[in-house]
Amino acid sequence: MKLTVQVKLVPTPEQAAALAETLRTCNSAADWVSQVAFKQRVFTRAGLQKLLYLELRARGLSAQPALHVIRKTADAYRTLHTHVQTGLLGRAGSARRAKAESRPITFRAEAAHPFDDRCLSWQMDARTVSIWTTRGRLKSVAFTGKPSQLKTLAEYRRGESDLVHRDGKWFLIATCEVLETPLNTCPRDWIGVDRGIANLATTSDGDNHQGSGLQRYRRRMARVRAELQAKGTKSAKRRLKRRARRERRHAAHVNHSIAKTVVADAQRTGRGIALEDLQGIRDRVRLKRHQRATLSSWPFHQLGAFIAYKAQRAGVPVLEVDAAYTSQTCPRCGHVCRKNRPTRDDFTCMVCGLAGPADHIAAVNVTRRARTAWAFVNTPNAAVSPPPGKGQSRAANPPSGPGS
Missing domain, CATH: 3.30.420 (Nucleotidyltransferase; domain 5)
Structure with missing residues (x-):
């Protein structure tokens, strides 16, 4: 079965700046691919790769990151179309569905971005990773995590990992193929x-397992939320998002x-x-x-x-x-x-x-x-x-x- 393991990166200021620039560049490229895909009605990976791969390389992306940008955009549109077909965005003609279908998908400047084994390598003994960036290959980027997470990561990691920037901190979310215990059928x-x-x-x-502690915590969060909503400032809205997470x-x-x-x-x-x-x-x-x-x-x-x-x-x-x-x-x-x-x-x-x-x-x-x-x-x-x-x-x- 597939599990995800999240570890925290501990980059130096220079490494953090390179990671931030990489995320902004990749998401900006994904925004451009999304606009072209929406305008020309081309949403498949193969179609977008044939149409835009060389242009992405000219924009400074290496081969694998360019393919990841295309795949990321195509997957986003596939998810959108699936939601439309299954009615999760409302009936045909509804305001919510019309809004979703009337404009291209956009990506946040610091949205997560995938890296495969060609762009990211793990050194488990040294607790470091080597990762591709727009400034070149970054080596010896330290990471940390719980002992149980690191053990699972070392034994079962398979496939891609996502680079995430959240609340000023850097994380890598890796996919692991964990072996299952045989099901007890009797x-x-x-x-x-x-x-x-x-x-x-x-x-x-x-x-x-009583919920009184969680109830008290949620009531306290509700009071704080009401105070921040009453202010309505930009900083209050940022704090609201952090509180919700x-x-x-x-x-x-x-x-x-x-x-x-x-x-x-x-x-x-x-x-x-x-x-x-x-x-x-x-x-x-x-x-x-x-x-x-x-x-x-x-x-x-x-x-x-x-x-x-x-x-x-x-x-x-x-x-x-x-x-x-x-x-x-x-x-x-x-x-x-x-x-x-x-x-x-x-x-x-x-x-x-x-x-x-x-x-x-x-x-x-x-x-x-x-x-x-x-x-x-x-x-x-x-x-x-x-x-x-x-x-x-x-x-x-x-x-x-x-x-x-």
Whole structure:
């Protein structure tokens, strides 16, 4: 499987100036290629290379950087056309789609640029790289990173690396082909994971990853954001962008930590991981006004994606199950009722009296549904259940509906 590893470059002032000039030159060339491609309606790599390669060489780019500029521009247009065809930019005639199709794609002066092994070489023992620039080949550009990142980079690096300039710092993002552990096709059981806001993740084992710290952090960031938006100056807008990136990094760090813990528990015990299918939850759930912004910006999908790719690397199976009524269903007697959950945090079955934290009960129900789903998936000739009779209780066939 493919992973990316980010390392920080530590260039001298002269090396940093050469890197900055290289990024500006390459992105300026990409802007020019984009304008010509848009004007002449030529968007393929082969067509642009035939049309503009010699001109790019005349502008001071070497052979491989010129090809990377062409490929970068062609890929940008291919992504745009894919978004148009799939309707991600709205219907035909919509303002958003018309705006995207009416002008050429532009590239920021310091946008990331790819380098392959002909333009960039790594000296892992010396912790340096040699990289092509418009001022010539820069040698002995130091880099640093976490020991685990450097180990992955040394063992599994393959393909291109992107040069990135962000917040005055230089980074190289390298692609690595990491070997996967064989998938555990016969898990002993399943760890159910219930995702939420007050508790970011609660497992069927009773482990609770609270979101109160992240909530406080996001509320504080919201207050700072409101103050900067009220100023409206250019410096305030720059700070807003930096704050937004910082907030995303913090949320991603929290999700990485949770996913790492859940996957490690599943791998150690030989179990799989069961998640609720939250596709379309924003359309199904009715919220009060003050809750809408929190739910819309909460990284539910990111946590699920982190768990999925870490589990794939560890050979742990991941299964998504229906999220309907998981926190209103009693896992002991099967009774489904909204009154089973008198408060957000508590569950008390109205029939058998089973009580406990609502999120833990939901995670247990996710585990139970995963067992059933996995049994049917791995049974070639699973018998079809007969239709329920008149005397069958509601608990045996809980209704389908939006998740709690």
